[in-house]
Amino acid sequence: MTLAVDLNSDSGEAYGSWSMGDDETMMGIVSSANIACGYHAGDPSVMRATCTAAVAQGVAIGAHVAYPDLAGFGRRFMDMTATELTDAVIYQIGALQAVASMTGGQVTYCKPHGGLYNAIVHHEAQAQAVATALAELNRASGTNLSVLCLPNSEIERRAKDAGVEVFYEAFADRGYTPQGTLLSRRETGAVIHDPVQVAERVLRMVVDREVIAVDGNRVALEADSICVHGDTPGAVALAGAVRSKLEDTGVQVRAFSKGL
Template sequence: MTATAVVDLNADLGEGFGDWSMGDDAAMLEVVTTANIACGGHAGDGSTMRAACRAAAARGVAITAHVAYPDLQGFGRRFLEIAPDDLTDQVVVQAGALQAMARAEGTSVRGVKPHGALYNALARHEAQAGAVVRALGELDGLPLVAAPGAVVVPAAEAAGLEVVLEGFADRAYLPDGTLTPRTRPGAVLTDPEAVSAQALSIATEGGVRAADGTWVDLPVRSLCLHGDTPGAVELARAVRARLEEAGVTLQAAL
């Protein structure tokens, strides 16, 4: 066993819009160490962003900008063949808006974590990876949160950016180390025992078993829980308790 002594536990929050809300951000902020706050691409508006930043600051929770394709209708989970220059602008305007709200609430944005289909595209789409890296450079070199093996990782590192590698406690993995598509049965884990066991495996063993039994290496510093997963708060509490029982320290990666 190669225990990882310190792990970041992050969640995607601030995913409401106007009068409509998603998830229990207040409860999740009592559990996680980093909040990935939506900033207008797939969800979120000015008031939602401000409220999420204020709540995170009050609890000492780190903030990353949860940037996405401009796709409110599809919740950012549809791939868009967006022009690289347009994608750069989207990342800059979304993260920049969250930076302004965070500053107004006495805190700051410490990094950028792409959402949904954009996150998945950065595993293989070199043009979009380059567009995101350019945006981070224009955002004064904000660090990037990404999946191990994604093409965006070496591109970001070559540009001198800090990269935090991330694994998922509540998503099933394929043998190649990518996430099982949400269209497939079992892609999202909702059983507290299964989710907490996977989190512990990633944190202390450096990987997980895919559905076919293949071992998937995940040398990560951060673990994600989705705020919109059914029973998200219960899952987050189960994960935190399991990790702390095993002696793993929870601390923001950025």
């Protein structure tokens, strides 16, 4: 059986006259795009332009939902109530669904961003709030939105209990703890910049289903999708090196939300 994996990138993280990343070039490399929905980055025009680029390249569209934290780029924890967070997730996905439909695309999954992504690995109430938002949207609109998250997380358990399909994610350019979680960006080794090293790590993730943690130990992982961060310096080079390494080794790159 041919190995296959999805490559995703955080996209559309510009805002007004401020820009981040080279989304247009990245769309020619990745198979899924996590598009910012206006809470940590992104605005209506950026969302539409990013969806247009994704549709043109046949890239799957995901909602990159976040805490309402433009000043902190969504990387800080916010102690929102369950109702507030559920409504915030529905609001963001709904906005992106409307914009995507104008470009001939559709939102097929959700990937929480930054502080929210990290919180719902362990935070039971917030994980439930996100799972509830997705389940309610699926029931109300007849969609089948899935969630992209870390394995062995609270959001994985809550989403499955709510009937929401779950896919697992690993990170090409982020350091891992021995527990299989992401190393804090405040720590040395949190972000890896060398394209050769990153490509080798990803191949190991896909073929051997493991990653080397910061302490040198091997950590088992399951990944339907590999994230190459669009805001990492040299992101396009990193993503290109990863895709070339995978394809040169016979691994297919295709969107998980299209039947992987």
